[in-house]
Amino acid sequence: xxLSKNVLVIVVVALIVxxxxxFYLTQTGPAAGGTVKVGLIAPLTGGLAxxxxxxxxxxxxxxxxxxxxxxxLGKKVELVIEDTECNPTKATAAVQRLLTQENVYAxxxxxxxxxxxxxxxxxxEAKRLLFVPVSVATKIxxxxxxxxxxxxxxxxxxxxxxxxxxxEHLKPKTAAMLGVNDDYGREGLKIWGDRAKSKGVKIVxxxxxxxxxxxxxxxxxxxxxxxPDVIFVVANIRxxxxxxxxxxxxxxxxxxVMLGGVTSDEFLxxxxxxALGLVHVSYFEPTSKRPAAAEFxxxxxxxxGRSPAMYAAGVWDAFLAFxxxxxxxxxxxxxxxxxxxxSLKFEGAQGxxxxxxxxxxxxxxLLVQVQKVGGELKRVILYPxxxxxxxxxxxxxxxGG
Amino acid sequence: MxxxxxxxxxxxxxxxxxxxxxxxxxxxGVMRLSNFAHGEFYMLxxxxxxxxxxxxxxxxxxxxxxxxxxxxxxxIAINRLLFKSLYEELKEVKGAAAFYFQDLKFIMxxxxxxxxxxxxxxxxxxxxxxxxxxxxxxxxxKLPGGLSFSLARLIAFVVAIAxxxxxxxxxKFTKTGRAIRATAQNPSAAMLVGVNIYKIYDxxxxxxxxxxxxxxGILGPIYNVYPTMGLDVVAKAFVVVITGGMGNVIGxxxxxxxxxxxxxxxxxxxGTEYKQVVAFVIMIIVLWxxxxxxxxxxxx
Numbered sequence: 001x002x003l004s005k006n007v008l009v010i011v012v013v014a015l016i017v018x019x020x021x022x023f024y025l026t027q028t029g030p031a032a033g034g035t036v037k038v039g040l041i042a043p044l045t046g047g048l049a050x051x052x053x054x055x056x057x058x059x060x061x062x063x064x065x066x067x068x069x070x071x072x073l074g075k076k077v078e079l080v081i082e083d084t085e086c087n088p089t090k091a092t093a094a095v096q097r098l099l100t101q102e103n104v105y106a107x108x109x110x111x112x113x114x115x116x117x118x119x120x121x122x123x124x125e126a127k128r129l130l131f132v133p134v135s136v137a138t139k140i141x142x143x144x145x146x147x148x149x150x151x152x153x154x155x156x157x158x159x160x161x162x163x164x165x166x167x168e169h170l171k172p173k174t175a176a177m178l179g180v181n182d183d184y185g186r187e188g189l190k191i192w193g194d195r196a197k198s199k200g201v202k203i204v205x206x207x208x209x210x211x212x213x214x215x216x217x218x219x220x221x222x223x224x225x226x227x228p229d230v231i232f233v234v235a236n237i238r239x240x241x242x243x244x245x246x247x248x249x250x251x252x253x254x255x256x257v258m259l260g261g262v263t264s265d266e267f268l269x270x271x272x273x274x275a276l277g278l279v280h281v282s283y284f285e286p287t288s289k290r291p292a293a294a295e296f297x298x299x300x301x302x303x304x305g306r307s308p309a310m311y312a313a314g315v316w317d318a319f320l321a322f323x324x325x326x327x328x329x330x331x332x333x334x335x336x337x338x339x340x341x342x343s344l345k346f347e348g349a350q351g352x353x354x355x356x357x358x359x360x361x362x363x364x365x366l367l368v369q370v371q372k373v374g375g376e377l378k379r380v381i382l383y384p385x386x387x388x389x390x391x392x393x394x395x396x397x398x399x400g401g
Numbered sequence: 402m403x404x405x406x407x408x409x410x411x412x413x414x415x416x417x418x419x420x421x422x423x424x425x426x427x428x429x430g431v432m433r434l435s436n437f438a439h440g441e442f443y444m445l446x447x448x449x450x451x452x453x454x455x456x457x458x459x460x461x462x463x464x465x466x467x468x469x470x471x472x473x474x475x476x477i478a479i480n481r482l483l484f485k486s487l488y489e490e491l492k493e494v495k496g497a498a499a500f501y502f503q504d505l506k507f508i509m510x511x512x513x514x515x516x517x518x519x520x521x522x523x524x525x526x527x528x529x530x531x532x533x534x535x536x537x538x539x540x541x542x543k544l545p546g547g548l549s550f551s552l553a554r555l556i557a558f559v560v561a562i563a564x565x566x567x568x569x570x571x572x573k574f575t576k577t578g579r580a581i582r583a584t585a586q587n588p589s590a591a592m593l594v595g596v597n598i599y600k601i602y603d604x605x606x607x608x609x610x611x612x613x614x615x616x617x618g619i620l621g622p623i624y625n626v627y628p629t630m631g632l633d634v635v636a637k638a639f640v641v642v643i644t645g646g647m648g649n650v651i652g653x654x655x656x657x658x659x660x661x662x663x664x665x666x667x668x669x670x671x672g673t674e675y676k677q678v679v680a681f682v683i684m685i686i687v688l689w690x691x692x693x694x695x696x697x698x699x700x701x
Binding site: 048181207208209210212214215217218219220221224225237238241242245248249250251266267269270272 | 402403405407410411414425529530531532534538541543547549550551554620624627630632633664665667668669672673674676677
């Protein structure tokens with residue numbers, strides 16, 4: 001009896017010591033050692049794996065570059081990578097591991113907005129930094145968390161800038177809109193439509209299609225009858241390719257404009273010549289001549305032997321913001337670092353980057369047009385002037401009358 | 402003109418709904434099973450056509466029938482390997498109990514097959530959508546008054562109609578067709594007069610899966626090919642089958658056209674966001690007024 005009581009006391013004491021040690025370790029964070037750990041969450045397997053790969057390669061490259069330059073405030077950066085498969089449940093478990101076992105100072109990610117929104121509260125509660133390089137849902141930075149920073153344009157910004165460019169440069173009198181019948185499509189059409197209407201453009205048709213549709217002739221036929229000057233479309237690459245092909249099939253050769261989701265070489269393969277003339281948003285083009293962008297592309301190519309996609313640029317800029325923010329604060333105190341990042345202004349791969357009060361980077365998105373360059377379909381940058389590669393070609397010139 | 406265009410495209414899509422629905426309704430009528438993997442045979446037809454185009458070369462519209470035969474062979478294999486033993490096991494069970502017991506097992510089995518085929522396609526052909534190039538999709542037929550559509554779409558429609566007419570003639574006028582209809586009416590009686598119903602099941606599976614695959618093969622070049630494309634059509638196929646009368650071939654063909662047309666006109670008059678809803682509303686109305694379907698009630 002006495003013996004077992006002693007054992008019990010020892011066990012309890014041991015547990016208290018371990019708990020206290022764990023508490024001490026989690027509280028003091030990076031000050032405890034010569035390295036600072038950061039986590040990356042991305043879809044590395046499953047249907048989005050190709051985009052996850054871009055994020056992973058950019059993160060590895062960025063960390064190596066930082067360490068080559070002597071780390072941050074004398075500390076080496078160590079990267080811990082977790083796969084989420086774009087699944088909120090998996091991502092939540094991965095983030096818990098990053099926060100409690102790996103004790104990371106900052107988390108970078110994710111691709112899917114639903115995943116970012118799912119893991120955001122626990123990271124904020126643990127008072128760690130969250131850098132969002134890819135997810136575009138407007139809500140992520142609208143909630144006003146102190147430790148959240150997004151290094152890419154959000155849905156509202158890219159849709160508004162798209163509408164502004166279209167109104168200013170194409171000067172349409174009327175516009176039609178076509179979108180997928182879910183929150184993404186409906187939000188996109190509302191923002192674009194409101195913006196265009198406020199600038200005097202008349203919306204003559206607003207059509208929707210359900211997820212999984214392959215035939216868009218009903219919608220396009222109505223749009224054709226309404227005879228708009230431009231057609232704004234919110235769709236994934238598969239639907240976008242079908243929409244353009246079927247529009248041309250029924251003789252609808254007006255100017256189509258789309259969002260950043262179609263920025264991929266797979267889309268150009270799928271849509272083929274029907275993509276010709278399409279104007280859409282891109283956050284980043286590897287062909288950009290701007291020095292900060294060219295430097296990033298050169299390093300990425302040297303390391304991985306391939307061209308980075310736009311998601312890689314978002315991750316690269318997030319690590320830049322992290323490094324510059326800590327250095328400006330001169331301390332690892334998370335509140336001071338968050339304040340320092342808010343006062344940064346730097347040249348990133350995507351352009352000049354600075355953050356608003358809510359942690360949203362104020363970046364300019366690129367407007368590109370699909371044109372034939374040397375017999376091949378290429379995205380040619382039309383805007384902004386600092387990146388401009390070519391002139392806009394109206395559909396009448398591309399397709400004849 | 403807009404109305405005419407909508408009617409035209411509605412009918413063209415209706416023909417395809419008919420071909421997909423007819424295969425599903427045949428399996429239901431003859432073999433008394435709800436094949437939830439029907440859409441995956443449509444998907445396999447498209448991928449087989451793509452594979453033949455890359456391996457052999459040639460136009461997808463010529464290779465689609467070949468893909469249909471290959472997928473039909475897969476259908477027979479599934480019938481022999483999986484369905485036959487179930488039918489034999491159930492031969493002794495009689496009455497209503499047999500029907501429910503049988504149907505539940507088949508539903509679970511075909512849902513499993515559906516998931517298996519989608520995953521298989523993901524592994525074999527990858528998640529990125531594929532386009533099957535054909536000069537016929539680029540060739541646009543122009544009619545007076547600004548109406549235009551691709552030659553591929555016209556061919557798809559003609560093939561659909563020819564297939565439906567051919568199938569009807571086959572079932573109506575050939576000996577095998579009669580045996581299929583006899584099996585649909587009463588399998589035990591058909592067996593008594595010397596019909597080998599397992600052979601009839603083989604033929605039914607071949608026709609049903611082959612028809613779905615043919616639809617996939619001729620639509621692949623018009624739309625794109627991706628692993629979950631079958632899941633996107635299977636719900637519509639069931640709507641067609643239920644509206645037309647389960648097991649009724651002519652009913653399915655009519656329902657296919659009816660729903661294709663109704664979706665187009667519904668999109669025009671009600672707004673395109675209600676396009677999908679229109680098909681289901683028609684099904685509900687038909688079930689309410691005529692629960693056996695438009696042409697339902699025993700006739701095959």
